[in-house]
Amino acid sequence: MTIALQYVHVTVNDVDEALTFYRDGLGLEVRNDVGSGGFRWITLGSQSQAGLDIVLSEPHAGRSKADGDALQELLTKGVLPMIVFRTDDLDETFERVRVSGAEVLQEPLDQPWGPRDCAFRDPSGNMVRISQEPKA
Template sequence: MTISVQYFHITVNDPDESLGFYRDALGLDVRNDVAAGGFRWVTLGSASQPDLEIVLSEPHAGRSQADGDALQELLTKGVLTQIGLRTDDLDATFEQVRASGAEVLQEPKEQPWGPRDCAFRDPSGNMVRIAQTPKA
């Protein structure tokens, strides 16, 4: 049996603002943009991982008012989501994302647990860690 990640959701306040980070700063491609019921689901991906997708959606999209309110509260606190990405050139990726105006949480550094990585906040407050691809 083989299990792999197909997609994951990132809750954001504003899909358009978030596209400035995920599409423009990180270089992900928009694969789908679906509107329904006054909300949007924007699917992004990378050519290097064609089977993996990131879906951006607002807290209340497809959820009850109570669940959307709970997600919005966690998103506002900045504790809802943390994602980890990998790049083959951490320094170049860091400079590209920093130049976009994203909030820098940590400049590139060697971590005691192994990877060399950096961290940013997306426009909604989600933490995004980016690690250097290990050398073979």
């Protein structure tokens, strides 16, 4: 038996604004763009990692009003779980994301526990970390 993670959902306030960050800044490609019931979901993925996609959606998309309101409150507070990406060239990735206008939280830094990483906030306030494994 095999099992693999297929989708990770990222809640955002504005799908188009988030698309600019994830597609243009991080270099992910749009795999699907679906509208339903006045809401929109966009699926993005990496050419280098087939089989794992990110789905961007608004807090109320596919949820009850109460659940959407609760999720919106958590998003506004900036307390949703962070997203961590891995790259083979942190400096190049950092610069591409930085020039896209993303809020820099941490420039590339060698961490005492091993990886070299940096951090940004996406346009909705989600923390996005990008790491590179230490060179052997």
